[in-house]
Amino acid sequence: MNGEVELVLDAKAVLGEGPCWDGKNGLLYWVDIEGKKLHLYKPSTGEDREVEVGEMIGAVVPREAGGVVVVLESGFYFLDPEDGKLEQITDPERDLPENRFNDGKCDPAGRFWAGTLNLNGNEKHAALYCLDTNLKVTKKLSNLSLSNGLAWSPDHRFFYLIDTPTKRVTRYRYDVETGEISDPEAIIEFLEGEGFPDGMTIDEEGNLWIAHWGGGKVTNWNPNTGDLLQTIEVPAINVTSCTFGGEELKDLYITTARNGMEETELAQFPHAGGLFKVRTSVKGMRANEFKG
Secondary structure, three states, X not given: OOOOOEEEEOOOOOEEEEEEEEOOOOEEEEEEOOOOEEEEEEOOOOEEEEEEXXXXXXXXXXXXXXXXXXXXXXXXXXXXXXXXXXXXXEOOOOOOOOEEEEEEEEOOOOOEEEEEEEOOOOOOOEEEEEEXXXXXXXXXXXXXXXXXXXXXXXXXXXXXXXXXXHOEEEEEEEOXXXXXXXXXXXXXXXXXXXXXXXXXXXXXXXXXXXXXXXOOEEEEEEOOOOEEEEEEEOOOOEEEEEEEEOOOOOEEEEEEEOOOOOHHHHHHOOOOOOEEEEEOOOOEOOOOOEOO
């Protein structure tokens, strides 16, 4: 059984996204994409520190060597959260100014995977990239529309990806040694009225937790059977992503957004754009660090 959903931060983020737990430092990183800020939330003190990055920021991952790696509108960057210093690594879409980077995570080998979207909503204009530990970037998938949630199975056999407009989760065979993915298979389909699949995380049992943009909830799925296991209602329409954190990795942190909401909706969901948390009965997977 899960606990009650609680509001951790009434952040009123425009587009809260990309939560990532840093177990070494007891920090939750999360981003406000359109607010152009990285947030560092420390549950032990309740402090939420903001780092201005000057561009829309899609995702953040901890770096083994210290600091973090982020994806901005203009590609992959090293970032020192202490002084805000940015160092560009590469921009694989410098010739596509109408695209921006969106969700991203590190795989079990410490590579940073991140996908893009088209700011004009054009479909099949986006892609998924992988920044290897040698700082070389590879395009893994083309013809995506809005690359979003990612996860790897605990046994490292599978990679999961959400391309939001398709309303489905696709599973790929994954080779941890080479980073190759193959044999795509749609395993979960969202029905009408459920909103759109957005960010995603995975627990140690291999089950997926998916945020519903426009659906006001997080759902928990068995990827092997396609069965819906449970639903967590969230007091926000646009639920964007989730990740496990806390000392036991049993606290599910949930990000939400305010953008695109009408005044009547904001009155109904005043804490939209907030950071929420729910205590679960399962343990999440520790976030992988970038090893480059």
